[in-house]
Amino acid sequence: MKRHLISAADLTRDDAVLILDTAEEMARVADRPIKKLPTLRGRTVCNLFFEDSTRTRISFEAAEKRLSADVINFAAKGSSVSKGESLKDTAQTLEAMGVDAVVIRHSASGAPYRLATSGWIDAPVINAGDGTHQHPTQALLDAFTMRRRLIGPDAGLGQDLAGRRITLVGDVLHSRVARSNVDLLHTLGAEVTLVAPPTLVPVGVENWPCEVSYDLDAVLPKSDAVMMLRVQRERMNAAFFPTEREYSRRYGLDGERMARMPGHALVMHPGPMVRGMEITAEVADSDRCTVVEQVANGVSIRMAVLYLLLGGNEPALTHPRTEEK
Amino acid sequence: MSKILIRGARVLGGEPQDVLIDGEFIEAVGTGLSAEGAEVVEADGKILLPGLVDLHTHLREPGREDSETVLTGTRAAASGGYTAVFAMANTFPVADTAGVVEQVYRLGKEHGYCDVQPIGAVTVGLEGKKLAELGAMHESAAGVTVFSDDGKCVDDAVIMRRALEYVKAFGGVVAQHAQEPRLTEGAQMNEGVVSAELGLGGWPAVAEESIIARDVLLAEHVGSRVHICHLSTAGSVEIVRWAKSRGIDVTAEVTPHHLLLTDEMVRSYNPVYKVNPPLRTERDVLALREALADGTIDIVATDHAPHPHEDKDCEWAAAAMGMVGLETALSVVQRTMVDTGLLTWADVADRMSFAPARIGSAAGHGRPVSAGEPANLTLVDSAYRGEVDPAGFASRSRNTPYEGRELPGRVTHTFLRGRATLVDGKLA
Numbered sequence: 001m002k003r004h005l006i007s008a009a010d011l012t013r014d015d016a017v018l019i020l021d022t023a024e025e026m027a028r029v030a031d032r033p034i035k036k037l038p039t040l041r042g043r044t045v046c047n048l049f050f051e052d053s054t055r056t057r058i059s060f061e062a063a064e065k066r067l068s069a070d071v072i073n074f075a076a077k078g079s080s081v082s083k084g085e086s087l088k089d090t091a092q093t094l095e096a097m098g099v100d101a102v103v104i105r106h107s108a109s110g111a112p113y114r115l116a117t118s119g120w121i122d123a124p125v126i127n128a129g130d131g132t133h134q135h136p137t138q139a140l141l142d143a144f145t146m147r148r149r150l151i152g153p154d155a156g157l158g159q160d161l162a163g164r165r166i167t168l169v170g171d172v173l174h175s176r177v178a179r180s181n182v183d184l185l186h187t188l189g190a191e192v193t194l195v196a197p198p199t200l201v202p203v204g205v206e207n208w209p210c211e212v213s214y215d216l217d218a219v220l221p222k223s224d225a226v227m228m229l230r231v232q233r234e235r236m237n238a239a240f241f242p243t244e245r246e247y248s249r250r251y252g253l254d255g256e257r258m259a260r261m262p263g264h265a266l267v268m269h270p271g272p273m274v275r276g277m278e279i280t281a282e283v284a285d286s287d288r289c290t291v292v293e294q295v296a297n298g299v300s301i302r303m304a305v306l307y308l309l310l311g312g313n314e315p316a317l318t319h320p321r322t323e324e325k
Numbered sequence: 326m327s328k329i330l331i332r333g334a335r336v337l338g339g340e341p342q343d344v345l346i347d348g349e350f351i352e353a354v355g356t357g358l359s360a361e362g363a364e365v366v367e368a369d370g371k372i373l374l375p376g377l378v379d380l381h382t383h384l385r386e387p388g389r390e391d392s393e394t395v396l397t398g399t400r401a402a403a404s405g406g407y408t409a410v411f412a413m414a415n416t417f418p419v420a421d422t423a424g425v426v427e428q429v430y431r432l433g434k435e436h437g438y439c440d441v442q443p444i445g446a447v448t449v450g451l452e453g454k455k456l457a458e459l460g461a462m463h464e465s466a467a468g469v470t471v472f473s474d475d476g477k478c479v480d481d482a483v484i485m486r487r488a489l490e491y492v493k494a495f496g497g498v499v500a501q502h503a504q505e506p507r508l509t510e511g512a513q514m515n516e517g518v519v520s521a522e523l524g525l526g527g528w529p530a531v532a533e534e535s536i537i538a539r540d541v542l543l544a545e546h547v548g549s550r551v552h553i554c555h556l557s558t559a560g561s562v563e564i565v566r567w568a569k570s571r572g573i574d575v576t577a578e579v580t581p582h583h584l585l586l587t588d589e590m591v592r593s594y595n596p597v598y599k600v601n602p603p604l605r606t607e608r609d610v611l612a613l614r615e616a617l618a619d620g621t622i623d624i625v626a627t628d629h630a631p632h633p634h635e636d637k638d639c640e641w642a643a644a645a646m647g648m649v650g651l652e653t654a655l656s657v658v659q660r661t662m663v664d665t666g667l668l669t670w671a672d673v674a675d676r677m678s679f680a681p682a683r684i685g686s687a688a689g690h691g692r693p694v695s696a697g698e699p700a701n702l703t704l705v706d707s708a709y710r711g712e713v714d715p716a717g718f719a720s721r722s723r724n725t726p727y728e729g730r731e732l733p734g735r736v737t738h739t740f741l742r743g744r745a746t747l748v749d750g751k752l753a
Contacts, residue, residue, distance in 0.1 A: 087640050108641060109513075109523055109641065110523065113594045114595075114641070117593075131525075132525075133525075203520075203527060203529065204520060207521070208521070
């Protein structure tokens with residue numbers, strides 16, 4: 001694996017499967033009475049959040065603490081892009097304090113890449129979401145959820161998602177989740193279809209390793225998993241679609257549409273959900289919907305990523321250790 | 326000593342000749358000219374061009390003297406072989422009054438490295454709402470003939486129409502920064518395959534092309550002339566080609582960086598590649614080269630846009646747009662146009678001196694290299710090959726995309742009205 005995790009496209013098929021398999025081991029920790037490994041004892045990880053995201057930050061923090069890392073949370077709300085110097089200066093301050101890894105969330109696409117490649121710091125950088133670019137641990141936890149549901153936790157070990165048909169629905173244009181998922185699912189052998197109104201599909205999508213459709217109903221019966229993407233209400237004002245109701249009618253997932261999916265197919269959502277618009281309560285609360293599992297799996301995946309980037313390549317549970325820096 | 330003999334230079338790339346300068350003028354051009362009483366510059370097969378003229382420079386003074394000043398900017402210009410630069414109006418305060426343009430003009434004269442011809446703003450404060458006092462700027466000591474809100478588009482069709490009509494009274498020209506503002510809200514880079522992947526806001530080609538199409542039609546309707554700044558797309562080329570074929574009085578410029586670099590560079594997220602209009606695709610680059618070769622695009626203009634280090638050493642979205650260009654322009658043109666066989670050196674003289682001087686009405690510049698003409702000259706060692714080292718730039722800013730890149734050609738001498746401003750690559 002590379003030193004940093006900036007983009008889902010950085011991962012080879014074997015890297016990705018290794019992370020998913022490691023996450024299975026990590027998931028077992030959650031079933032223990034004491035949910036903690038000594039793997040990153042003495043290591044300091046900074047969660048550098050220039051953009052609000054309570055869910056992602058808590059997920060990373062839980063993962064770091066379960067691996068016994070010391071955690072620094074840095075929230076730079078409001079100061080994000082107002083002055084570019086803040087990222088460089090903040091990063092160098094953290095470096096001077098001996099931080100061993102930086103988990104960064106930023107509203108600017110490419111900020112984690114700049115952090116990792118500009119020589120500002122030496123520590124490994126994990127992208128926790130940058131602008132409309134990438135959110136690789138989200139894609140990993142989604143793939144992990146799919147593999148568990150579609151193949152099974154134990155049977156899935158060593159497996160990818162070859163031949164599985166995955167559909168992503170909604171605001172692809174502004175979605176780092178969609179970009180990450182297209183890259184990772186393709187690497188894992190899945191067939192990905194994006195479904196959205198044409199206004200919410202980026203110009204240039206033709207180079208992505210996926211299909212694009214404007215017709216959700218046509219795609220649903222051929223889907224092993226349907227991932228709904230969040231649609232921000234402010235998109236309405238920018239004329240990406242006429243009304244919330246029209247969007248909902250054409251691209252929302254309700255019970256009737258869910259019934260057209262194969263019996264084994266999952267409904268996924270990265271959260272937070274806008275109930276009623278992109279997904280009805282009936283679907284969100286059904287047992288096909290994996291939203292809560294996705295959250296739990298997120299901790300396992302982030303543990304796996306931190307472990308592999310910082311802890312070493314030995315099996316997580318049989319030889320837990322703390323490495324010299 | 327007021328006489329200088331440039332010996333054995335290939336004038337406009339032709340056979341070696343001698344050029345004798347006496348005072349501010351060229352006294353003679355020929356072979357075997359006497360060196361008596363003259364300082365001799367051994368040109369030894371170097372290319373002699375008329376002093377280059379840049380129709381699109383940002384000197385930043387007044388207001389952003391931390392990026393560039395008239396002094397540092399004109400020193401950079403002399404280093405790059407320029408004897409005249411047109412200074413854009415987006416300073417602080419904006420060059421929208423006779424007072425500001427006269428100040429910039431006077432600073433250029435005082436420093437003496439290069440003539441500075443201020444460009445006046447089209448609208449007050451570049452706000453696009455109300456015409457600036459174009460006539461007063463024209464009548465000022467600066468004698469402004471080119472007007473531009475560069476950095477911003479004159480997007481209101483009525484204001485643009487009025488400006489085009491108004492400047493006819495004194496032979497002025499409106500230079501348009503073609504950027505439809507609504508189509509480029511949040512734009513960070515060329516909209517296409519790379520922006521889709523990088524998740525950076527797209528600046529679509531049509532935002533440039535739709536304004537150019539509108540403006541050539543307006544120019545035709547009111548019988549005026551319009552100049553298109555930093556044209557960057559294959560589609561824009563087609564529109565200008567069509568307009569010219571229809572007899573519309575339009576001229577267009579391309580920057581060196583749009584002739585060489587593509588949006589693939591943005592994959593590095595390095596803001597040194599952040600520029601407006603953005604770097605486009607390989608297809609656009611090739612179309613621009615072809616259009617410059619066939620004359621659809623009239624000139625090369627640098628869009629020299631200096632920014633201090635801190636405005637570029639940050640994340641992409643926070644970074645300023647622009648790159649410096651005066652000191653590398655000729656090398657990039659040699660690399661993309663001459664070494665590829667698309668242009669001769671005589672063509673380069675046209676695209677970088679004769680034509681820009683004509684479009685901007687720069688008296689005494691862009692003149693033939695012949696007896697009796699002002700001695701504004703540039704001597705180029707076209708055989709030189711070397712890596713670009715921004716540490717040696719005269720510009721106060723270093724935001725060049727070419728650091729460490731090998732580029733051909735080097736300006737060794739620049740003469741402004743017979744006085745050397747650059748000698749053996751060093752500022753005089």
